[in-house]
Amino acid sequence: MNTSELDLRELLSFKPRGGAISFLGQRMYLTDLFSHGLQQMELCRTLGPEITQSIIVRAGFSKGWLVAERIKRQMPDAWAEARKGKLGPLLCSMYGFGEVLSSQRRDGIQATPLVETYFISLYEAEQHLRMHGLSNVPVCWEQIGFASGYVSNLEGRTVYFIEDECQAKGDSYCHLRGNYLEKWGAEITPYLPVYSGICNETVAAQLADVLRSDEALPRNMQDKINLSLKLTSIEDGYPVSNSYAMRSLLEMAINVAKVPTSVLITGESGVGKEKLVQYIHKNSPRSDKPLVAINCGALNETLLENELFGHVRGAFTGADCSKSGLIEAADGGTLFLDEVAELSPATQVKLLRVLQEKEVRRLGDTETNHVDVRIISATNKSLEAAVEAGEFRQDLYYRLKVIELNIPPLRERTEDILPLSRYFLMKFNQELGKNHTGFHYKTADLLLSHNWPGNVRELVNAIERAVVLSAGPQIMPEDLPHEIRDTLCLPSVAGDIRALHEVEKDYILAVLEKLDNNKTQAAEKLGMSLATLYRKLKEYGALQIAICSWLYSIAAILPGV
Structure with a gap:
């Protein structure tokens, strides 16, 4: 997932009956401002405000550094975009620090700060105002520590943040600035005792063992917090559509809906052609009149003509009325004529007359009846090719295709995959009486990586299956159909272009994970020797982690160990 696709529901997991909460795979716990403030007050009373501030800032630095490292390892696509400055503010909001008004990232070369961010409602400022009133100095200690650790990891060198405006002082906002340690002038001097020598290198060394043990041990799959997502849609009567292609299509559909012009909707099977027809009808002046649909490929010629045109009494044997x-x-x-390419030549002629003359003649009748009907047709075939092959009338083709709307396949609008998945998850929750509240981030990656040959119809079926089979509130990878589970989560080209060796590393590690760390099979699938694979894993620093994981799995199945 890239930054724009990150969603709190994929990163936060929670058992509704309590027990464990995790964010980005890291164990968390809930607290409140009052309890947090009391704890800080006791620390200040016991140790003094200077030492307390240093402890909180240093802990925040480690926290921010660790969060950055987890994203780097677990979500490389999002990490590849981190230098653009969008990921950090998003994480601050997700962690509940406060609301980001603006955040600007620069190159750090000039005299201006590397990062400059304006917040409102930072929890530390609010906590201080509630418990102590106005302060003489800035109080958002954890926030400057967190920002320093996160950006230090991102830059690969030490970055310190300071706060020069704070709502706890009565300012309109909290203003944080960050820069490389060596770029700060005298302004950083009062903060140096607070940071007390903590830097990118020391934190990396301190947390290395934590990260190794975290990856070596099997992860405890947690359940997701219920965020009470309402079943809504962005467009009235149409499921969420985030991609530019679909938004442009829906905008065009709105304009088309206002007039009674014939419309031809094209696209692969399962992209949602009938849904678009309903959308056009609902937004048209004819919305209070019937929308009648028929599948032209579901009936033979005789039955289809009878269904379309009707008949008079005695038109054929059995026509009693x-x-x-x-x-x-x-x-x-x-x-709505679905699969219009399946119309027989005779039926095509009769339909052409309806379009040209606005009248219909029932089977066996000599009179015609005037009709005011708008015709929308759809096909997953090329009508133009059918015309060239002599299978479809050219004049009817042009009559049907006054306006053509082509729905792109789901694989070409990946921005819609996760919003649609969440939409259908909530839909089936309501229909089936379930309470699944989101997708594990690995599940989301699988959904994004799958090619979706069946398009939205396949996605709907996959989500319904997952809702039915999932044992907990969170949809896990094993709840998806095997053809989606077997999809390798390949690095995308969204965001910054990545070096080839980084892409190779991610792919090799993904293959290993898919094959349950079986290096012999992985080497065979990758077309390299086992020795080459081991050499690359050693370069990645993943070999020791893999060995620890293997030893743990052996110990887990041995009695008494």
Whole structure:
């Protein structure tokens, strides 16, 4: 997932009955401002404010550094975009520090700060105002520590933040500035005792063992917190659509809906052609009239003509009474012809007359009936190719295709995959009486990596299956169909272009994870020797972690160990 696709529901996990909460795979616990403030007050009373501030800043530095390292390892696509300055503010908001008003990232070469951020409602400022009133000095200690640790990891060199404006002092906002340690002038001097020598290198060394043990041991899959996401849609009557292609298409559909022009909707099977027809009808002046749909490929020629045009009594054996067809039933409204390419030549001629003359003749009748009907047709085939092959009338083709709307396949609009997945998750929760609240981030990666040959229809079926089979509130990778589980989460080209050796590393590690760390199979699949694979793993620093994981798995199945 890249930065724009990150969602709190994929990163935060929680068991509704309590027990364990984790964020980015890191164990968390809930607290409140009052309890946190009391703890800080006791520390100040016992150790003094200077030592307390240093402890909180240093702990925040380690926390920010560790969060950055976890994202670097678990979400390389998001990390590749981190230098643009969007990921840090998003993480601060997700952690509940406060609301980011603006954040600007520079190159750090000039006299201006490397990072400059304006916050409101930072929890430390609010905590101080509630418990102590106005302060004489800035009080957002954990925030400057967290920002310093995060950016230090990102830059690979020590960065310190200071706070020169704070809402706890009565300022309008909290203003934080960060810069490389060597770039700070005298302004950083009062903060040096607070940071007390903590730097990128010392924290990296201190947390190395934590990270190794974290990766070596099997992860405890937690359940996700219920965020009470309401089942809504961005567009009235249409599921969420974040991609530029779909938003442009829906904007065009709105304009088309206002007039009774014939529309041809094209696209692969499962992209949602009928849903778009419903959207057009709902937003048209005909919305209070019927929308009548028929699949032209589901009936033979005789039955289809009878359904479309109707018949009079005695038109054929068994026609004991007259019956109006679907065209008349749609009078004043919209007729949707799905799989229109399957129409027979004879039916095509009759449909052309309806379009040209605005009248319909029932089977066996000599009279015609005037109809005011808008025709929207759809196909997953090329009507132009059918015309060239002599299988479809050219004049009817042009009549149907006054306006053509092509729905792109889901694989070409990956921005829609996760929003649609969340939409359908909540939909099936309501329909099936379930309480699944989101996707594990690895599940989200699988959804993004799958090619979706069945498009939205396949996605709907996959989410429904997961909702039915999932044992806990969080949708895990094993809840998905095997064809999606077997998808390798390949690095995307979103954001900054990455070096080839980084892409190779991510791919090799993904193959190993997919094959349960079986190096012999991985080497065979990758087309390299086992010795080459071991050499690369040693370069990545992953060999020791893999050995620890293997030893742990052996110990877990031996009795008494």
